[in-house]
Amino acid sequence: MGACCSPSTGRGAPDGVPGRVAPRTTGRGGGSSGAGPADMVALAGGTFAMGSDDEYAYPGDGESPVRTVEVGDVSIGRYAVTNTDWAAFVSATDHRSDAERFGWSFVFGGLLPDDFPPTRGVSGAPWWRQVVGADWAHPEGPGSGIDDRADHPVVHVSWRDAAAYATWRGARLPTEAEWEYAARGGLAGAVFPWGDEREPGGEHRMNVWQGTFPSVNTLADGWLGTCPVDAFPPNGFGLHNVCGNVWEWCADRWPGPDDLRASKGGSYLCHESYCRRYRVAARQGTAADSSTGNIGFRIAAD
Numbered sequence: 185m186g187a188c189c190s191p192s193t194g195r196g197a198p199d200g201v202p203g204r205v206a207p208r209t210t211g212r213g214g215g216s217s218g219a220g221p222a223d224m225v226a227l228a229g230g231t232f233a234m235g236s237d238d239e240y241a242y243p244g245d246g247e248s249p250v251r252t253v254e255v256g257d258v259s260i261g262r263y264a265v266t267n268t269d270w271a272a273f274v275s276a277t278d279h280r281s282d283a284e285r286f287g288w289s290f291v292f293g294g295l296l297p298d299d300f301p302p303t304r305g306v307s308g309a310p311w312w313r314q315v316v317g318a319d320w321a322h323p324e325g326p327g328s329g330i331d332d333r334a335d336h337p338v339v340h341v342s343w344r345d346a347a348a349y350a351t352w353r354g355a356r357l358p359t360e361a362e363w364e365y366a367a368r369g370g371l372a373g374a375v376f377p378w379g380d381e382r383e384p385g386g387e388h389r390m391n392v393w394q395g396t397f398p399s400v401n402t403l404a405d406g407w408l409g410t411c412p413v414d415a416f417p418p419n420g421f422g423l424h425n426v427c428g429n430v431w432e433w434c435a436d437r438w439p440g441p442d443d444l445r446a447s448k449g450g451s452y453l454c455h456e457s458y459c460r461r462y463r464v465a466a467r468q469g470t471a472a473d474s475s476t477g478n479i480g481f482r483i484a485a486d
């Protein structure tokens with residue numbers, strides 16, 4: 185797999201790191217319809233054109249060819265699961281994340297202070313640092329915290345952690361098809377949730393990298409790392425931040441001998457110079473027990 189903006193290695197892997205059918209929407213407008221929790225959007229199922237084979241696509245990722253896919257009725261999170269949401273889960277269940285059990289997680293080096301002690305990197309993606317003590321409550325390791333990030337997406341959660349949270353909520357992770365159906369917001373074949381132009385009228389619509397990756401981020405979109413889950417306008421179905429900000433775990437297995445899982449949406453590290461996976465069709469496969477500072481999730485339910 186090409187070097188994307190997430191390391192795909194599992195905990196024990198090498199690399200020097202140890203171990204257009206526009207559906208009706210229902211239940212919108214604050215959730216008072218009884219269709220589900222206020223933070224979920226109920227979508228009627230339908231068929232849609234999944235994937236991409238335009239000039240931006242990565243055929244090697246399996247996003248080509250475009251094919252017609254049917255999804256059933258589904259409710260899906262309006263937002264990614266936040267740190268506040270996750271804290272409630274932990275206090276109710278004492279869930280220990282994989283990052284906490286293994287004692288480390290992957291952090292983007294550009295978020296670490298200049299005087300941070302030496303860390304090990306990922307070969308081919310040296311901006312990813314193995315940071316001992318990094319976890320959801322300490323996104324950049326010991327000394328960092330989430331006091332000012334209550335409404336940011338939880339990160340440093342593995343696929344297994346995300347699935348556990350979803351179960352606790354009486355929900356599940358979306359399938360990749362459900363995620364993309366919802367992320368498209370009813371726009372057939374568009375590159376982004378709002379259309380084909382990345383910055384329509386010069387306006388930034390998602391949290392990705394601007395500048396020269398990985399050294400200079402001009403912060404033109406306002407953010408270096410994560411941003412609040414509602415920081416940008418919603419798509420046509422009322423979902424916020426489906427592209428950019430953080431990758432979002434999906435239920436589906438990713439081909440391969442290991443337990444890899446699909447995620448969607450790209451992250452604050454995506455930049456056209458090396459990773460155009462900030463598009464609705466884009467995807468990546470990541471080890472189910474791995475965690476990083478740029479993968480979170482949203483939940484779904486039948």
Ligand SMILES: [Cu+2]
Binds near residue numbers: 188189190453459
């Ligand atoms: Cu990327």
